[in-house]
Amino acid sequence: MPVQEAISQLCSPIGLFIIVLGTTLGVFVGAIPGLTGTMLIALALPLTYGQDTGFAMMLLISIYVGAISGGMISSTLLRMPGTPASIVTTLDGYPLAKSGKPERALSLGVMASFMGGMISWTFLVLLSKPVAQLSTKFGPFEYFSLVMMALVLIASIGGKSLSRSLFAGVLGILFSMPGISPATGQPRLTLGFPVLNDGFELVPVLVGMFAVNQILKETMSDGTIPKAIELGKKRILPRWKDFTSHLINMIRSSVIGTWIGILPGIGANIGSVTAYAVARSTSKESEKFGSGHEPGIVAAEASNNATIGGALIPLIAMGIPGSVVEAVLLGALVLHGLQPGPRLFTDSPVVVYTIMGAMFLANVVMVVVMFGSMRFLARMASIPRAYLLPVILLFCVIGSFALSNRLFDVWVMLGFGVLGFLLEKVKIPLAPFVIGFVLWPIAETKLSAGLMSTNGDWLPILTRPISATFIVMAVVMLLIPPMRSRFQRKGAES
Amino acid sequence: MKRFVHGIVILVILALIVWKAAQAMALLKADDSYPAKPIEIVIPYDAGGGSDSFVRPLIKVIADEGWIDEPFVVLNQPGGSGTIGSRLVKEARPDGYRILCHHESMITAELSGAANFGPSDFEVVAQTGEIVLLIIVREDAPYETILDLLQAAKQSPETIRFGANIGSPAHFTAMNLEAAHPGAKFNLVTSGGGQTRYTEIIGQHLDAGIFSLAEYLKFRSPQGTPADRNIRVLACLSEKPHPELNGVRTCMAQGVEVTSSNAYYWWAPKGTPLEIQELIASTLEEAMQHPEVRERLAEQAIDPTFSTGEAVQKRVADRVALLESFAAEAENELPHFPLYIAIVALGLLIVVGISTWRHRGESLDGESVDLKRGMLCFGVLLAYVALLEFTPLPFFLLSILLIFFLGALICGWERKRFPIIAEIALIAGLGTEFVFGNFFGVSLP
Numbered sequence: 001m002p003v004q005e006a007i008s009q010l011c012s013p014i015g016l017f018i019i020v021l022g023t024t025l026g027v028f029v030g031a032i033p034g035l036t037g038t039m040l041i042a043l044a045l046p047l048t049y050g051q052d053t054g055f056a057m058m059l060l061i062s063i064y065v066g067a068i069s070g071g072m073i074s075s076t077l078l079r080m081p082g083t084p085a086s087i088v089t090t091l092d093g094y095p096l097a098k099s100g101k102p103e104r105a106l107s108l109g110v111m112a113s114f115m116g117g118m119i120s121w122t123f124l125v126l127l128s129k130p131v132a133q134l135s136t137k138f139g140p141f142e143y144f145s146l147v148m149m150a151l152v153l154i155a156s157i158g159g160k161s162l163s164r165s166l167f168a169g170v171l172g173i174l175f176s177m178p179g180i181s182p183a184t185g186q187p188r189l190t191l192g193f194p195v196l197n198d199g200f201e202l203v204p205v206l207v208g209m210f211a212v213n214q215i216l217k218e219t220m221s222d223g224t225i226p227k228a229i230e231l232g233k234k235r236i237l238p239r240w241k242d243f244t245s246h247l248i249n250m251i252r253s254s255v256i257g258t259w260i261g262i263l264p265g266i267g268a269n270i271g272s273v274t275a276y277a278v279a280r281s282t283s284k285e286s287e288k289f290g291s292g293h294e295p296g297i298v299a300a301e302a303s304n305n306a307t308i309g310g311a312l313i314p315l316i317a318m319g320i321p322g323s324v325v326e327a328v329l330l331g332a333l334v335l336h337g338l339q340p341g342p343r344l345f346t347d348s349p350v351v352v353y354t355i356m357g358a359m360f361l362a363n364v365v366m367v368v369v370m371f372g373s374m375r376f377l378a379r380m381a382s383i384p385r386a387y388l389l390p391v392i393l394l395f396c397v398i399g400s401f402a403l404s405n406r407l408f409d410v411w412v413m414l415g416f417g418v419l420g421f422l423l424e425k426v427k428i429p430l431a432p433f434v435i436g437f438v439l440w441p442i443a444e445t446k447l448s449a450g451l452m453s454t455n456g457d458w459l460p461i462l463t464r465p466i467s468a469t470f471i472v473m474a475v476v477m478l479l480i481p482p483m484r485s486r487f488q489r490k491g492a493e494s
Numbered sequence: 495m496k497r498f499v500h501g502i503v504i505l506v507i508l509a510l511i512v513w514k515a516a517q518a519m520a521l522l523k524a525d526d527s528y529p530a531k532p533i534e535i536v537i538p539y540d541a542g543g544g545s546d547s548f549v550r551p552l553i554k555v556i557a558d559e560g561w562i563d564e565p566f567v568v569l570n571q572p573g574g575s576g577t578i579g580s581r582l583v584k585e586a587r588p589d590g591y592r593i594l595c596h597h598e599s600m601i602t603a604e605l606s607g608a609a610n611f612g613p614s615d616f617e618v619v620a621q622t623g624e625i626v627l628l629i630i631v632r633e634d635a636p637y638e639t640i641l642d643l644l645q646a647a648k649q650s651p652e653t654i655r656f657g658a659n660i661g662s663p664a665h666f667t668a669m670n671l672e673a674a675h676p677g678a679k680f681n682l683v684t685s686g687g688g689q690t691r692y693t694e695i696i697g698q699h700l701d702a703g704i705f706s707l708a709e710y711l712k713f714r715s716p717q718g719t720p721a722d723r724n725i726r727v728l729a730c731l732s733e734k735p736h737p738e739l740n741g742v743r744t745c746m747a748q749g750v751e752v753t754s755s756n757a758y759y760w761w762a763p764k765g766t767p768l769e770i771q772e773l774i775a776s777t778l779e780e781a782m783q784h785p786e787v788r789e790r791l792a793e794q795a796i797d798p799t800f801s802t803g804e805a806v807q808k809r810v811a812d813r814v815a816l817l818e819s820f821a822a823e824a825e826n827e828l829p830h831f832p833l834y835i836a837i838v839a840l841g842l843l844i845v846v847g848i849s850t851w852r853h854r855g856e857s858l859d860g861e862s863v864d865l866k867r868g869m870l871c872f873g874v875l876l877a878y879v880a881l882l883e884f885t886p887l888p889f890f891l892l893s894i895l896l897i898f899f900l901g902a903l904i905c906g907w908e909r910k911r912f913p914i915i916a917e918i919a920l921i922a923g924l925g926t927e928f929v930f931g932n933f934f935g936v937s938l939p
Contacts, residue, residue: 135693139697161846163846164846167839170838170842171839174835174839177835186661187577188832198574198578215871219904220865319689386902389904390901390904390919391918391922393896393900394922397878398930402930405570407882411879448684448828453683
């Protein structure tokens, strides 16, 4: 029985040790602003080569769970998101901590994270197999429409201005184009540099846009070290009443997080933004959000952890990464000679169940680690910048270099660091950029294959039912924000 | 407590310095007969891919048996359909320390225009291992033989969707098939890796495709699977029927004069001394005989053939001559994606510009930032990477300086922090090299 085999591997002493190690590392890295789980996973990847596939995936998944959860600590105590996934947690977590209740903010956060993880885990277990079977029905056009819908989705909910978000997305697409054309195998837009034949690699682009850019900004801040809010002696563990009073919010936010996670390419930060927005708009006290309102923390933390399980579904079932971290996990599976997709369930069921089990265990361990080392983590989060930032920069260089042993990638990282800085300076959001960058190659490959098989006919995008559904949803999402602002303006006038 | 921590940190730093010094001493002692240092085997694909899993057992056996004084080490240089890694070796010094292992994409990349160099820019050292290629359809497809498929492609040209990446060896094989049955014309569809090809054949988005034997053995479902969920071999492209495929006839046996296979070749930079080439070839030949390698190759369904010297040169020349005769006319009916996207981007930029102009009253940025310090830090980082790239200064030394200067800059040259920053710089600079070199197997720049 594959299930029993997976369980015995998970519960072996080495298995448990790996999960505890991965989760703890993840929580610590997540808690330190500027270090992200993506980076740790990318750096841990070479370590797993030659190890058992199951153990390798256990390590990576538990880092992932730990890092997304750990991010809340610095969000709450420093107002600096430890990972991009916990940006929304700063909105209510920090004000609540500042008003003298840091223990309460963290305690609710951990509880919500756990629930988010568990609810999305349930979806992962229930949905992976049906989705895998469904995905053989997806031809090139369906994949293309799916990707287009995801692109529009992120642009329409990502930022304040639709045109800026769309511009960012299209710019990301443009930067994904240099290199070998996925359809014709010809190099394009390489400007005569052979080294650009491979285009811009994902990791240097991400490390540049997020880590280098962030560090640059921090070196420019006025130099005073932000002082973390100190934890008092108050109770950290949540009470049963906290659980029951936030239950509906937790379930709703987890479902939203899972669903957003399933959409290809969209990570935990969008999941939490959406869940937060929904929690605010359905609340009777929506004006309290942003000033240390408890449901705000719960919505943000439940949903960002829920995206993990959601994003694992298309990864396992279709081989499409559900987020940036998933793209690295996909690389890890391929490194171990496994190709995610419909065949994974029949070819290597043990690995599938190990991934699922690892997510479950990592969530449990995460709770223990978070509650157990909360005070220590709180101090870690405020290490002086002068000690921390240079080391992170060194790790950025190594991380960009190590994936394919090329200094060119380090230059790319520096370039995108500057680009990210400039874009944010003119208020163009970075998330749509990255999503466009990640998803376009998939979209173009699929569209090219589709067009080649129909001899250049575009119509199947609209005539094939599944594809048409995605396109209609995309158009609707594109039209909602302008319509709503028009209605609101009318409402204000009358 | 604090003193205790500092004590440990200083001990660790001392240990690392000793380690570094020992390493430097060992380098000084080394003599200059080939090989005096590890030989890098460049694989132009990802770790874990087909080429990678082929090479790794070989170099493991070579290291275990100690046939050659220094080990072979793998350097994955993925990207650009293998052209990035190949170029790295093409431009390497011909001293035998950087060798490429690459299959026939080396030939097709040049012929299809993806690269402006090809086999003639290298010394081909040896050929190891042969990949058997198959033509696959869905189990319930109406074709029984390869002739049925070609006949269908002749009766209604451009309708049979045949999965082959443009410019890949599979593409050339497809053109070879068309040429062998005049009038037949496939609709060639680009289709990624084996997994994608498999799903698209099952989902009827492709009618046929070329798979390696290993892919077929992996994807084939057990007997009794419904016919619309399984695949079937139409023909085998090797010269002789393969024992793993009981009863499947070759193309030749079915009257279509086409054979095709893929093989791994070992390429050295042009001008590599002959004795070095021979040493590498003989080491590889021995490795190919090793039972452990045989076992791993059998698992991957790769035939353990070997050739070197004139035999391999003739083989490459023959393949080039054959493939050249179908040189891919890059049929490009696809829209010019970069142009369209650029136009959309420009349009959106104008919209963004207009909306910024209309809201220009609202100030962009209110927070005070120290732009100068940020630029200084970035300058230090740029200088660091430039020094790594253009000077032979060692990684650990530059990294120690980088961390120290950045730390000092960020804390505003506050003297009392210098000891700690220096400690961090030493431990990070030496420690990363130690950890990555020894545990992760990554050699830093």
